[in-house]
Each structure stands twice: as C-alpha cells, then as structure tokens.
Amino acid sequence: MVAATISFVEAETECLRRECVPGHLTGSAWIVNADRTRTLLTHHHKLDKWLQLGGHADGDPDLLAVALREAREESGLANVRAVSAEIFDVDRHWIPARKTDPGHYHYDLRFMIEADPNEPLVISSESKDLAWVDVARVTTLNPEESMARMVRKTAALRAE
Numbered sequence: 001m002v003a004a005t006i007s008f009v010e011a012e013t014e015c016l017r018r019e020c021v022p023g024h025l026t027g028s029a030w031i032v033n034a035d036r037t038r039t040l041l042t043h044h045h046k047l048d049k050w051l052q053l054g055g056h057a058d059g060d061p062d063l064l065a066v067a068l069r070e071a072r073e074e075s076g077l078a079n080v081r082a083v084s085a086e087i088f089d090v091d092r093h094w095i096p097a098r099k100t101d102p103g104h105y106h107y108d109l110r111f112m113i114e115a116d117p118n119e120p121l122v123i124s125s126e127s128k129d130l131a132w133v134d135v136a137r138v139t140t141l142n143p144e145e146s147m148a149r150m151v152r153k154t155a156a157l158r159a160e
Contacts, residue, residue: 001090005107008092015107016057023092023105027066028054029113030088030150031080032135036158038117039135039150041142042074043128046098050133050141052150054108055126063087063109071113075130076122083112089153091146110150 005025014020030052031040041050055070057063064085071080089110097103117132133141138151 001092004092005090005109008105008107016059016061018056018058021102021104023107025057025063026054026106026108027057027063027070028052028108028110029067029071029080030110030154031071031075031077031113031115032083032154033117033132034114036154037135038132039138039154040075040077040115040117040121040130041133041138042126042130045126045128047095048128049144050131050138051147052110054110064111067109067111067113071115074124074126075115076124077115077119079119080113080115083114085111088112089150091149093146112154 008023009015012020015025018024042053044051053071053074054067057066060066064082068080071077087109091108092105095104095106121130123130135151135154139148
C-alpha cells in the first residue's frame with residue numbers, strides 16, 4: 001500500500017484533488033477512546049458499509065488536518081486530538097463509479113485520533129449511522145482486510 005501510494009503521488013501532480021482520475025489522496029480518522037478499546041465508525045451512506053471517518057483532501061497537503069476536519073464534520077465531535085502526527089495506516093481502495101463520478105482509487109492516509117465516547121454525536125448527511133464499537137468487534141461489521149489491519153495495529157499498541 002505504501003509503495004503504491006508513493007508511486008501514485010510521484011506520478012500525479014494533482015493527487016490532492018478529487019477530480020484526479022485514476023484516484024486521489026484522502027485523510028481518515030481511526031477514532032479511538034483513551035484506552036484504545038473502542039472506535040467510532042460510520043455506516044457510510046454511499047458505500048453502505050461500516051468504515052472509519054474520513055474524506056477528500058480537496059487540495060490540502062496536510063492529511064492529518066484533513067483527517068481531523070473530517071472527524072469533526074462527520075461526527076459532530078468538537079474535542080478530537082491526534083494521538084500522533086505519524087501516519088497510523090495506509091490503504092488503497094477502489095471506489096465504484098456513481099452518477100457522474102467514474103470509478104477510482106482512494107489512496108488513504110489514516111491517523112489515530114482520540115475522542116471521548118461520552119461526547120454527543122451528530123450524524124451527517126454522509127452517514128446512515130454512527131456508533132462506538134468495541135475494537136475487537138469491528139470485523140463483524142466490516143471484515144475487509146483494510147479494517148482488520150487497523151484492529152490488529154490497535155491491539156498491538158494496547159499490548160505495548
């Protein structure tokens with residue numbers, strides 16, 4: 001995933017713009033509670049699956065800022081903070097064609113973000129639902145390797 005993302009960025013000068021086909025960079029927030037046992041997932045409206053929150057860079061080269069912005073916009077959470085400025089995970093996934101948008105890849109840089117599960121949530125138009133989920137249960141909602149990898153990384157951090 002990392003090598004594919006680096007190759008893509010080197011080849012595509014407009015990689016930060018959603019108009020860039022065959023794909024573009026996105027920033028995602030793997031939102032966890034303080035003890036890293038729960039994560040906030042969205043039931044994505046367009047893709048109809050449970051995912052981490054995130055979205056398009058829209059020209060912003062600071063993908064951590066993108067992830068934080070999307071975390072706030074898609075959850076209503078006011079108090080989110082990056083656990084680290086380091087990238088937590090990198091993924092490349094296919095987004096199917098929809099209406100006037102052709103199918104394309106998202107080259108997704110993911111950051112671990114901390115929030116309080118007791119803070120009220122606000123479901124955005126991009127979501128069917130939001131839910132705090134036990135990290136160990138994430139793959140029952142979405143068994144894709146992309147999600148399972150973040151679950152394993154979170155478990156490894158808790159074990160340190």
